[in-house]
Amino acid sequence: MKARDPVIVGIGESDYPKAPHLSGIGHHVQATQRALADAGIEKREIDGYMCAGMAGEAGMAVAMAEYLGIRHRYIDSTMTGGASFEFHVQHAAAAIRAGLCDTVLVSYGSDYLSRMGRTLGTGDFRQTRSVAGPTMWEAPYGLPLVGSYAMIAQRHMAEFGTRPEQLAEVAVGVREYAGLNPNAMYRDPLTVDDVLSSRMIADPLHKLDCCVVSDGGGAFVMTTEERARDLAKPPIRILGAAGAQTHWNISQMGDFVTSAAVRSGPEAFEQAGLRPDDVDTIQFYDSFTITVLMLLEDHGFCKKGEGGAFIAEGHLKRGGRLPLNTDGGGLSSCHSGMRGIHLIIEAVRQLRGSAGAAQVPDARIALCAGSGGYLSCIGSVLLGSEAR
Amino acid sequence: MEVIRGIEWNKPIPDPDAIEAPFYAAASRGELLYQLCPACEHVQFYPRGLCTECGTTPEWATASGRGEVYTFTVIRQTHSEAFKNQVPYAVAMIELAEGVKMMGNLTDCPIDEIRVGMAVEAYALEVADDFALPFWRPLTATSG
Numbered sequence: 001m002k003a004r005d006p007v008i009v010g011i012g013e014s015d016y017p018k019a020p021h022l023s024g025i026g027h028h029v030q031a032t033q034r035a036l037a038d039a040g041i042e043k044r045e046i047d048g049y050m051c052a053g054m055a056g057e058a059g060m061a062v063a064m065a066e067y068l069g070i071r072h073r074y075i076d077s078t079m080t081g082g083a084s085f086e087f088h089v090q091h092a093a094a095a096i097r098a099g100l101c102d103t104v105l106v107s108y109g110s111d112y113l114s115r116m117g118r119t120l121g122t123g124d125f126r127q128t129r130s131v132a133g134p135t136m137w138e139a140p141y142g143l144p145l146v147g148s149y150a151m152i153a154q155r156h157m158a159e160f161g162t163r164p165e166q167l168a169e170v171a172v173g174v175r176e177y178a179g180l181n182p183n184a185m186y187r188d189p190l191t192v193d194d195v196l197s198s199r200m201i202a203d204p205l206h207k208l209d210c211c212v213v214s215d216g217g218g219a220f221v222m223t224t225e226e227r228a229r230d231l232a233k234p235p236i237r238i239l240g241a242a243g244a245q246t247h248w249n250i251s252q253m254g255d256f257v258t259s260a261a262v263r264s265g266p267e268a269f270e271q272a273g274l275r276p277d278d279v280d281t282i283q284f285y286d287s288f289t290i291t292v293l294m295l296l297e298d299h300g301f302c303k304k305g306e307g308g309a310f311i312a313e314g315h316l317k318r319g320g321r322l323p324l325n326t327d328g329g330g331l332s333s334c335h336s337g338m339r340g341i342h343l344i345i346e347a348v349r350q351l352r353g354s355a356g357a358a359q360v361p362d363a364r365i366a367l368c369a370g371s372g373g374y375l376s377c378i379g380s381v382l383l384g385s386e387a388r
Numbered sequence: 389m390e391v392i393r394g395i396e397w398n399k400p401i402p403d404p405d406a407i408e409a410p411f412y413a414a415a416s417r418g419e420l421l422y423q424l425c426p427a428c429e430h431v432q433f434y435p436r437g438l439c440t441e442c443g444t445t446p447e448w449a450t451a452s453g454r455g456e457v458y459t460f461t462v463i464r465q466t467h468s469e470a471f472k473n474q475v476p477y478a479v480a481m482i483e484l485a486e487g488v489k490m491m492g493n494l495t496d497c498p499i500d501e502i503r504v505g506m507a508v509e510a511y512a513l514e515v516a517d518d519f520a521l522p523f524w525r526p527l528t529a530t531s532g
Contacts, residue, residue, distance in 0.1 A: 122465050129400055129470075136402035137434045140521050141493045142463060142471035143479045150461035151481060158459070158504035203462040251434075251481065251491040256459050 003226035006093040007235035008383070010039025010221035011345045016334040017185035017214035020114045024058030025067060027109025027217025027336075032068060035219035040232050041103065046221070048074040048101030050092060051108060052084035054337050058109050074101035080243065081372025082285055084108075085218075085340040086379025089368075090241035092222045102224060109217030110336035118213040120337060121146040122201065134249050146210055146288070148250035148374040150202035153290040155256040157204060159305065164204055166308035167289040168195035170324070171208050171331050173317035174286060178328025180357040185212045186332045209289040211330035211339070218341035220348065236348045239365070240268035240382035250374040257305075261298030261369060261378040268367075268380040269300075276301045279382075280363040281350050282322055283343040285371040286329040292316075295369045299380065318358075326350060326358040340370035344381065351385035389453040389510040389522070391418045397515035399470040407437050410448060415512045415520035422488045424449040433488035451486050453510040454527060458483040462499050478502055482510075482524050496525035 012034025014027040022030060028051070036043055049072040053059020057067070061077035074095050078087045085106055092104040112120060122144045131139040156162045172192055178184035190208065198207040228235035244260035244267075247253045269275060276299060284295045293307040301322065302310040316324035325331070327346040330339045347366035349355045355363075364386060370379040404412060414421045423432045423446035425439035431449070432440055439446050460480035466472050478494040480502070492510075494502060507527040512520035 119467050122467050130403040131400050132403040132405070134434055136404065136408070138491050139400035140402065141479050141491055142399065142466065142468060142474065142477065143461075143491070144463065144466050144468065147461045147463055147479055151459045151479070154461055154504065155459035199464070200462075201465045203464070205461075251489065256481070 001225045003224060004097050004099065005225040006096040006222050006238045007225050007228045008220055008222050008238070008344070008348050009228050009231050009233060009235050010035040010041060011348045012038055012219045013342070013345060014109060014217035016183060016216035016336070017212065018113055019111070019215040022111060022215065024053065024056060024109045024111045027111065027215065028058060028064055028068070028107045028219070031109060031217040031219035032105060032107050035105070035221050038233065039221040041221055043069070045103050046070050046072070046105045048072055048092060048095060048104035050076040050088040050104060050106045052077060052079040052338065053108065053110065064107065070105065072101070074104070080245070080377035080379065082287065082338040082340045083243070083370030083372035083377045083379040084338060085344055086241070086368055086370035086381045087243045089238060089344065089381045090243055090379065093238045093241050096222060096224055102227065104222045105219060106341065107217070107219040108338060108341045110338065111215050112337045113213050113215045120213045121210055138249060138251055144202070146205060147202045149288040149290050150205045151250065152256050152294065152375060153204050156290065156293070159257055160308070162293070162308035164196055165192050166312045167209055167293065168192040169311050170286065170289040170292045170316065171195050174325045174329040174331045176318050177326045177358050178332035181328045181333055184328035184333035185214055205288055205290070211287050211335040212332065214334040214336050216334040216336035218345050220341070220344055234352055234385065236351050237384045238381070239274065239384045240271035240380070242267035242271065243377065243379040245377045248373055248376050253374065259294050259298045259371070259375045259378050261295055261380060264378045264380040265299035268382050272382045274365065274382060279322065279365050279367045281326060281347070281360045281366050282324050283347045283366060283368045284324060285339060285343065285369060286325055286331045287335070287371065289331070291371050291375060292324065294375055295371060299367065299369060323360050326355055326360060340372070340379065343368040343370060347383050351383055389418050389420055389512055391416060391512045391514055391520055393514045395513045395515050401515060408435055411435055412519045412521070415522055416514050416518045418512065420451040420453050420510050420522055421448045422451050422484065422486060423447065431487050433490055451484050455482040455484040455508055457494065457502065457504055457506045457508060458489055459504055460494060460502055480524060482508060490522065492522055492524045494524045
C-alpha cells in the first residue's frame with residue numbers, strides 16, 4: 001500500500017424501503033450523517049464531493065454541496081444513471097491518488113416511492129407530448145423502461161436459448177438474502193414457479209423479474225490509506241475501477257446482447273491483477289433479472305450465451321461460490337431509482353465481515369457492477385479487504 | 389412504403405430540428421430515409437449532424453422498407469395515458485435490409501405470432517401535415 005492509495009472508510013444508508021418522512025435531500029442528509037459517523041470523520045474534513053440523481057436538486061452536486069455545507073476543492077456530477085456511483089469511485093480514486101483532494105463524500109437520495117408511487121418501470125416518466133432530441137425516435141411507440149430490458153432478454157433468448165426459468169433463478173436467490181435483511185421490502189421465500197406465474201409485464205419479463213420501487217439513499221467516504229490508519233473501521237481498498245458506455249437510448253444499443261462491461265470488466269480486473277475466479281461475492285445492479293445475466297457474461301464469469309446455464313447451476317445463491325446481492329438487491333430490498341450506491345455499501349459490509357447472517361465466509365474480494373440507463377453505462381469496481 | 393393519411397394522433401409526437409425534420413417529411417411521401425456517410429460509407433440511424441464513425445456530414449439515402457424483427461417485446465402494462473388503452477401491443481427493433489435498426493410498433497399481426505427474425509415491411513401514418521411516422525407489419529406474399 002502507498003500512502004495516497006484510495007480506500008473506503010465509511011458507509012451509510014438512509015431509511016428504506018418506504019420513508020415518507022424524508023425528502024430526496026433528506027435521504028442525502030441521513031445517509032451522509034451515518035457514513036461520517038461510521039467513518040469517524042468530521043464533515044469539515046470532506047474536500048471532495050460527488051453525487052448524481054434523476055431530477056431536482058437532490059441530483060445536483062453543486063446544490064447538494066451547498067446544502068450539506070461542503071467546501072470542496074474537487075467536485076464531480078457524472079451522471080451515468082444507476083451506475084453513477086461506480087463511476088464516482090473511479091473518479092474519486094484518481095483524484096485522491098493525484099492529490100486533488102484527500103477525503104471524498106459520495107451521496108445519493110431519492111423519495112421516488114413516496115413521491116411518485118410504483119411508476120418507475122411502467123410509468124409515463126416522459127410526460128411531454130412533443131418530444132425533442134434523440135428520444136423522439138422511440139417516444140411515439142410507447143416503450144416503458146421495462147420494455148427496453150425485455151427486448152434485451154428477448155434477443156438473448158432467441159440467440160442463445162436462454163430460458164425464463166433461468167432468469168427466474170436470479171430473483172429466487174436474491175430473495176433468500178432479502179429474508180436475512182429486516183429492512184428489505186419483500187422477505188418471504190420465492191420459487192421459480194412464483195416468478196413464472198407472476199403476471200407478464202413486458203414479454204418475456206414477469207413482474208418478479210423486475211426490481212422493486214422504493215425510497216432510499218446512501219453515502220460513502222473515501223480517503224487515503226495514510227489517513228485511514230487513524231480510523232476505527234478497517235479500510236476497504238479500491239483494487240480496480242473502470243467504466244464504459246455503449247449507448248444511452250435503447251434503440252442505439254447495437255447487438256442487444258453485449259454491454260459495455262466487456263470493456264469495463266477486463267479493465268478493472270487488469271488494474272487489480274485479478275481474474276473473475278478470484279471474486280468472493282458480486283454486488284450487481286439487478287434492475288431486472290436479465291441485467292444480472294448480462295453483467296455476469298460480460299465480466300467473464302462465463303462465456304457469452306452461457307449465462308442462463310451458469311445461473312441455473314446455483315452459483316449466485318447463498319452457499320454458492322459467487323453469492324449475489326447479499327442485501328436482497330433491487331429485486332427484493334430497495335430500488336429508489338439509481339441503486340448503484342448500495343452495491344458499494346453492501347460490498348464494504350461484506351469485506352469488513354460485518355454482514356451478519358448474510359456474511360459470505362472469508363469474503364476478501366467483491367465486484368460491484370453498476371448498470372445505468374438501459375444497460376447503457378457500466379461501472380465495474382473491485383474492492384478488497386486487505387493489502388495486496 | 390404505403391402512407392395512410394387522415395390519422396388522429398394523440399400519442400407523443402417528435403419535435404425535430406433541422407437535421408431530423410427531412411426524415412418525417414420524406415415518410416409522408418412514402419420514403420423511408422436513413423443516413424449514409426459519403427466519406428466512409430457508414431450507415432446510421434437515427435439521423436445526426438455527423439457520421440459517428442468519421443465525423444463527416446452524412447447524406448440521406450432511401451431504404452427499401454423491408455427488414456426483420458431483430459428483437460421485440462409485448463407491452464402488457466403501462467401507466468402512460470397515451471398507451472394504457474392499447475395494451476397488449478408490440479414494440480420491436482427492426483433491422484433494415486440496409487443494415488440500420490429502427491424502433492417501431494409491429495401491427496397487423498397477432499402478438500403470439502411475432503418472432504425474432506420474421507420478415508416485415510414499413511408503412512407510414514401521416515399524423516400531421518407532411519409529417520409521417522413509420523410503422524411495421526408482416527411482409528406477406530401479396531405485399532412482395
